[in-house]
Amino acid sequence: MKTQEYSVIGTRPIRHDGADKVTGRALYGADFQMAGLLHGFILRSPHAHARIRRLDTSKAAAFPGVKAVMTADDFPQVPERLVDLGEGDTPLSYARGNVLAQGKVLYRGHAVAAIAATSVHVAEEAADLIEVDYEVLPCALTAPDAMREGAPILHDDLKTKEFGEQTSRVSNVAEHFRHVMGDIDAGFAEAEITVEREFNTATVHQGYIEPHNATALWNNDGRILVWCSTQGAFVVRDVTACILDVPVSRVKVTPMEIGGGFGGKIPVYLEPVAALLSKKTGKPVKIVMSRKDVFEGTGPTPGSYIKVKIGARKDGRITAAQAFLAYEAGAYPGAMVGPGAMCVFAAYDIANVVIDGFDVVVNKPSTAAYRAPGATNAAFATETVVDEIAEKLGMDPLDFRLKNAAKEGTRRADGPKYRRIGCVEVIEAMKKHPHYAAPLGGPNRGRGVAVGFWFNVGLPSSCTISVTADGTVNLVEGSTDIGGTRTSIAMQAAEVLGIPAEDVRPTVVDTDSVGFTAVTGGSRTTFATGWAAYEAAQDIVRQMKERAAKLWETDAASVTMERGVFRAADKSITFQELAAKLDQTGGPVVGRGAVNPRGVGGSFSGNIVDVEVDPDTGKVTILRFTAVQDAGKAIHPSYVEGQMQGGSAQGIGWALNEEYWMNGSGTMMNSSLLDYRMPTALDLPMIDTVIVEVPNPGHPFGARGVGEANIIPPPAAIANAIYHAAGVRMDRLPMNPPAIMEAIWKQRD
Amino acid sequence: MHNRVRVQTTINGEPQEFLCEPRQSLLECLRDILGLTGTKEGCNDGNCGACTVLMDDRVVTSCLVLGVEAQGSQITTIEGIARGSELHPLQRAFLENAALQCGVCTPGFIVTAKALLDREPNPSEEQIRLWLANNLCRCTGYDKIIRAVEQAAQEARA
Numbered sequence: 001m002k003t004q005e006y007s008v009i010g011t012r013p014i015r016h017d018g019a020d021k022v023t024g025r026a027l028y029g030a031d032f033q034m035a036g037l038l039h040g041f042i043l044r045s046p047h048a049h050a051r052i053r054r055l056d057t058s059k060a061a062a063f064p065g066v067k068a069v070m071t072a073d074d075f076p077q078v079p080e081r082l083v084d085l086g087e088g089d090t091p092l093s094y095a096r097g098n099v100l101a102q103g104k105v106l107y108r109g110h111a112v113a114a115i116a117a118t119s120v121h122v123a124e125e126a127a128d129l130i131e132v133d134y135e136v137l138p139c140a141l142t143a144p145d146a147m148r149e150g151a152p153i154l155h156d157d158l159k160t161k162e163f164g165e166q167t168s169r170v171s172n173v174a175e176h177f178r179h180v181m182g183d184i185d186a187g188f189a190e191a192e193i194t195v196e197r198e199f200n201t202a203t204v205h206q207g208y209i210e211p212h213n214a215t216a217l218w219n220n221d222g223r224i225l226v227w228c229s230t231q232g233a234f235v236v237r238d239v240t241a242c243i244l245d246v247p248v249s250r251v252k253v254t255p256m257e258i259g260g261g262f263g264g265k266i267p268v269y270l271e272p273v274a275a276l277l278s279k280k281t282g283k284p285v286k287i288v289m290s291r292k293d294v295f296e297g298t299g300p301t302p303g304s305y306i307k308v309k310i311g312a313r314k315d316g317r318i319t320a321a322q323a324f325l326a327y328e329a330g331a332y333p334g335a336m337v338g339p340g341a342m343c344v345f346a347a348y349d350i351a352n353v354v355i356d357g358f359d360v361v362v363n364k365p366s367t368a369a370y371r372a373p374g375a376t377n378a379a380f381a382t383e384t385v386v387d388e389i390a391e392k393l394g395m396d397p398l399d400f401r402l403k404n405a406a407k408e409g410t411r412r413a414d415g416p417k418y419r420r421i422g423c424v425e426v427i428e429a430m431k432k433h434p435h436y437a438a439p440l441g442g443p444n445r446g447r448g449v450a451v452g453f454w455f456n457v458g459l460p461s462s463c464t465i466s467v468t469a470d471g472t473v474n475l476v477e478g479s480t481d482i483g484g485t486r487t488s489i490a491m492q493a494a495e496v497l498g499i500p501a502e503d504v505r506p507t508v509v510d511t512d513s514v515g516f517t518a519v520t521g522g523s524r525t526t527f528a529t530g531w532a533a534y535e536a537a538q539d540i541v542r543q544m545k546e547r548a549a550k551l552w553e554t555d556a557a558s559v560t561m562e563r564g565v566f567r568a569a570d571k572s573i574t575f576q577e578l579a580a581k582l583d584q585t586g587g588p589v590v591g592r593g594a595v596n597p598r599g600v601g602g603s604f605s606g607n608i609v610d611v612e613v614d615p616d617t618g619k620v621t622i623l624r625f626t627a628v629q630d631a632g633k634a635i636h637p638s639y640v641e642g643q644m645q646g647g648s649a650q651g652i653g654w655a656l657n658e659e660y661w662m663n664g665s666g667t668m669m670n671s672s673l674l675d676y677r678m679p680t681a682l683d684l685p686m687i688d689t690v691i692v693e694v695p696n697p698g699h700p701f702g703a704r705g706v707g708e709a710n711i712i713p714p715p716a717a718i719a720n721a722i723y724h725a726a727g728v729r730m731d732r733l734p735m736n737p738p739a740i741m742e743a744i745w746k747q748r749d
Numbered sequence: 750m751h752n753r754v755r756v757q758t759t760i761n762g763e764p765q766e767f768l769c770e771p772r773q774s775l776l777e778c779l780r781d782i783l784g785l786t787g788t789k790e791g792c793n794d795g796n797c798g799a800c801t802v803l804m805d806d807r808v809v810t811s812c813l814v815l816g817v818e819a820q821g822s823q824i825t826t827i828e829g830i831a832r833g834s835e836l837h838p839l840q841r842a843f844l845e846n847a848a849l850q851c852g853v854c855t856p857g858f859i860v861t862a863k864a865l866l867d868r869e870p871n872p873s874e875e876q877i878r879l880w881l882a883n884n885l886c887r888c889t890g891y892d893k894i895i896r897a898v899e900q901a902a903q904e905a906r907a
Contacts, residue, residue: 014844021852022840024787024827028853031786121772207887209791209799210853259789259853260887291792483850483888638847642889646850649890673796673885681891682882 007563008494009701012638013501015487021257029213029229029256030288037215038067038116040277040287041123042270043130044297045105045112048141048363048666049152050134052103057113059129065122068280069130070273071113072100076245083242086235086266086519094332096243098366099272105134106154106331107365108667109296111269116277116285139363139666142200143305143326146172146362154331154361172361174333179341179355179413187320187352191311195388199381201715201733202659203303203328206370207650207678210259211294215286216274224251224275229258231265231480232519237511243272251275254510255480262650263369264299266519295671299368300660301376302327302335308344308381316395318404321350325378326358330366335359339455340374342414343712344382346453347423347604348404353413363666369521371647372454372708376654376715380733383450383716388729397449397720398431406453419600422630422694422704426604427451429692435608435626444613445623446724451606452712456696456705457522458597461529462515463536465493465504467589471576472503473540478517479529481508483646483707484639488526489533491635492701496537498564499575515594523705526635527696528597534700535593544578547585551578600698605629605709607648607717613726618740620656620722626688632696632704644710645687651714653679659734758819760785761829769816775809776800778816779826787827787856791885798884801857802826808864808883827856830863839863839901848897850888857884862898870906874899 020026057069075096082089096102101110113130117123140146140154151172160167161175188194214228224246230236233255241248258265270287277285289297307324323344329335341357370376390400405424411417430436430449440447464476475493479485490504497504517529541561548566549556551573559568564575582589610624627644634640657677661670670676695702719730728743753768760783769778776793779785779802788811791797795813802811803825830837839859842848849855858881865872865880872880877898878891886894 012847015847017852018844018849019836019840021849021855022836022843022859023831024785024856026852027786028789030790031780033784033786121770208851208853209797209885209887210789210851211791257853258851259791260851262887288790291794291797484847638893639850642847642850642893645890645892646888647890650887672794673792674794678885678887679890680882680885681878681895684891686895687890687892 006495008491008501009633009635010637012636013487015484016490016506017481017486026257028210028259029227032215032227032256032286034215034284036283038118038281038283038285039120039123040114040116040274040285041120041127042111042287042293043113043127044293045101045108045110047105047134047136048108049137049139050105051137052101052105052132053135054133055113056131060115060126063126063129065118066115066126068116068277069113070276070280072102074276075100075243078245083239085239086232088334090334092242095239098332099243099269107363109293109365110331111297114273114277116281140172141362141364141662141666142303143328143358143360143362146360147326147358154363158361173358174329174361175359177357179353181411181413182352184320184322184352184354188311190313190319192314193389193392194309194311195385196307196309197385197731199306199731201304201377201380203300203364204654204658205295205300205676206262206264208260208262208264211289211291212265212269212298213288214270214274215284216271216278217284218275218279222250226251226253226271226275227256228253228271229256229265231258231261231482231521233478233480233511234516235266235519236268236271239268240271240275244275252510252512255508258480258482261482262371263373263521266521267299267368269298291673292671295676296668297365300365301370301373302329302367304328304377306377306381308385310385310389312389312393314393316393316400316403318348318350320352321345323355325356326360327374328362328364328367329359330364331361332366333359333361335367336369336373338374340378342412343375343453344378346412347406347451349406349410355413371650371711375452375454375712376651379450379452379712380715380719383713384719384729387720398427401451402427420694420697421602421604422692423604425692425694426606426628426630429628429690430606430608433608433626433690435624435688440610442612444615444725445610446721447608447610448717448720448724449606449608450713450716450720451604452709453602453604454523454709454712456527456601457524458528459518459522459524460596461517461532463529463532463593464514465536465540465591467540467579467582469580469582471579472505473497475504475506475533476509476514477506477529477533478514479508479525480520482520483643484636485520485525488635488639489530492530493533493537496534497540497575498561523603523707527601527699527703527705528595530635530703531597531700532593532595535595536591539591539593540589543589543591547582548573548578550585551581597698601632601696601704603630603704603706603709605713607713609717609721611718611721611725613722613740615726615744618737618744620735620740622652622685625685626690627710628690628692629706629710630692630694630704631706632699633693633702634691635701635703637691640691640706641689643706644689647708647710648687648714649679649684651711652684652718654733655715655718655735657734657736754817756817756820759823761825771817773816774812775814775816775819776811779811785826785828789853789856798857798861799854801860801884803860803864808861827860830859838904839898842897842901846893846897846900848889848893854884854886858886858894866902866905870902872902
């Protein structure tokens with residue numbers, strides 16, 4: 001199909017779940033009600049690192065209104081194995097240990113015990129009666145701290161994996177890996193300019209507005225029913241089953257509406273606890289986190305220490321690049337340094353590269369994915385160094401990027417060669433944008449640019465479609481809809497069927513009712529579940545052709561379908577007319593689609609940003625912001641723009657304000673939405689968007705997932721803008737007023 | 750069981766009586782006692798605005814109001830914004846402008862925006878941003894929300 005032939009793709013229909021969401025009728029996880037519901041509360045550790053000497057829950061259990069109390073000891077103690085947490089495998093003991101601590105607490109906020117009671121207030125009061133005797137241990141709070149010789153060790157059994165081999169060295173470094181391409185020494189020898197800089201970035205949180213929640217009922221038939229807000233109902237099913245040591249078929253997860261996730265609602269925190277409390281009480285149990293619990297107990301994204309060195313010739317060609325990335329995993333391994341290492345130089349075609357990655361456990365909450373996890377930290381470093389080299393060479397920063405831009409056939413240092421990508425097109429669109437040439441209009445102002453890359457992960461998705469007699473269809477899918485994907489998926493089915501988007505009714509269903517579908521994450525939902533819908537719709541078309549053939553007593557192969565009209569010889573019938581004749585042509589028509597695409601595609605994103613830096617206070621104001629991104633083919637442009645604007649706003653918050661402000665003993669001092677300062681409407685300008693469309697060769701409509709790449713460039717673009725406004729190169733995030741003033745004063749000295 | 754207090758209010762135009770514990774917030778009363786779950790909890794300390802309702806036409810975060818304080822007051826929640834089966838122009842504008850993604854902050858934004866437009870039918874972008882700074886949205890970057898409010902204001906004036 002050619003672009004201009006689309007009738008649904010590229011239009012902007014009203015989202016199918018819209019009316020429910022603007023009237024308050026949509027049911028999110030915390031809205032779930034059930035007769036006899038008990039309320040759970042989780043007691044959390046006040047220490048960042050401590051041994052639990054004694055844990056006595058008897059007084060809490062005796063408190064009026066308390067129905068059950070549990071600790072990690074109540075979980076079945078099953079042999080170690082790997083479980084798929086939605087974005088990679090992890091040992092079961094880690095997944096379980098993060099749900100409820102066993103023996104040791106590894107971060108402040110680590111769950112220690114759980115209570116079910118008649119109300120959440122009763123449960124909270126009773127939690128005060130749980131006696132825990134802690135032996136407080138020294139803690140390690142940053143990657144460099146935890147890597148130091150003699151650092152406090154979090155896990156006595158964690159031995160460093162180095163270059164793929166298991167060593168016998170017990171340390172906080174879970175893994176050290178290296179990507180090598182070309183000859184790094186020769187590359188730097190060829191360079192006429194080399195810049196090497198170190199960077200530190202703070203831990204930040206995904207910041208979804210809806211706290212985690214779960215309701216579970218251990219039913220009398222032995223089935224475990226779960227209602228929760230999650231990015232992946234099947235992941236919740238599988239992890240809950242593993243932790244409770246039951247077959248996956250015993251668990252049924254119903255995904256409720258979800259109030260934001262950004263990667264942070266992939267891990268399982270509450271469901272196994274609610275389930276076991278339900279088993280003990282015979283009643284459904286609901287647990288909802290407080291905002292403090294969300295900050296202290298759920299996955300933020302890693303803080304990091306990064307060193308980047310890049311060398312270039314005077315003609316502007318990069319000859320070598322080297323990166324050292326040490327990411328904080330939090331309490332358990334899995335810091336997303338892998339994707340950080342894949343993305344650190346992903347925008348450039350560089351012959352000689354060495355990338356070292358370190359996955360380091362520290363006494364902070366176990367980290368989770370956050371929108372292009374790992375890539376934003378890495379790009380902050382690379383894009384700042386790239387900007388400095390361009391400046392020193394006297395080249396326009398976009399021309400310098402264009403000269404080195406990755407394109408089809410470019411090999412990344414971690415191995416893969418790109419198929420068709422839109423890096424060059426994104427940078428060209430930035431150059432052409434009027435913003436890039438506009439006057440800054442005042443003193444203390446500067447303009448910065450940066451680019452970033454993120455993948456489409458693919459992974460399995462399933463859909464079924466059934467035809468209704470009135471010519472509409474019901475589409476059943478398993479992807480949680482966080483940002484309008486019911487519609488972007490339905491539109492792909494509608495395009496194939498030749499019917500309006502409104503005539504496809506998408507429903508997100510429970511894990512009993514649709515084939516396996518991986519998480520809503522990895523920029524995969526519109527891409528992969530949309531593809532499953534495309535396949536299911538193709539299946540419908542095939543069957544409908546047979547029905548038309550039967551009607552006309554002809555061969556199905558001679559029937560064609562275009563824009564919802566079936567034709568053979570001189571006969572024609574519309575999709576709607578044929579749908580009314582299903583009973584007389586053989587009964588219901590149900591189509592199925594199940595895909596497991598490889599991660600072909602990926603999306604580049606770029607920002608142009610103007611800032612004003614107050615030289616007396618260090619406050620940075622974002623004056624103008626332009627986001628450019630390759631969407632391959634924008635299925636629903638409004639929601640593509642929405643992703644770009646949302647990712648930009650999160651990137652701006654990450655750049656300027658947000659951080660886990662920890663004291664020396666590992667307590668987050670700003671665990672409220674007042675003090676963890678996310679951008680408000682008053683902090684931001686309108687965010688201009690430019691959608692670039694370089695079709696993805698790995699998708700039927702050429703779509704690329706757009707959910708993530710947009711968060712990558714903002715911190716670097718803003719850092720570059722700050723440099724051009726105030727003359728200081730920022731080497732840490734957040735770039736808040738104290739950090740800016742410190743840099744300005746340091747430069748004056 | 751704590752002693753419960755009888756509270757008489759008017760919610761979305763209808764007289765409404767309920768029993769609550771003195772320690773329960775208005776947010777809890779709306780959600781857990783009255784089943785009005787359109788009002789959301791995001792932080793329970795007045796910083797996210799997801800629980801915004803109108804109390805005697807004042808914009809309040811219902812997590813910071815006790816249920817017993819609602820005695821005798823007129824409360825408007827998101828469930829009371831639509832005009833029967835017709836969406837309120839703000840609700841329509843939010844849909845037409847794709848001004849929501851996950852939607853959990855949307856009820857609070859619509860309630861705040863309604864209070865703004867009731868007072869100021871022709872707000873500037875700056876005024877809209879100032880009023881909506883009461884509410885956090887993590888998905889949209891606010892751009893489309895601001896435009897939706899502008900559109901609703903324009904339509905109301907037309």
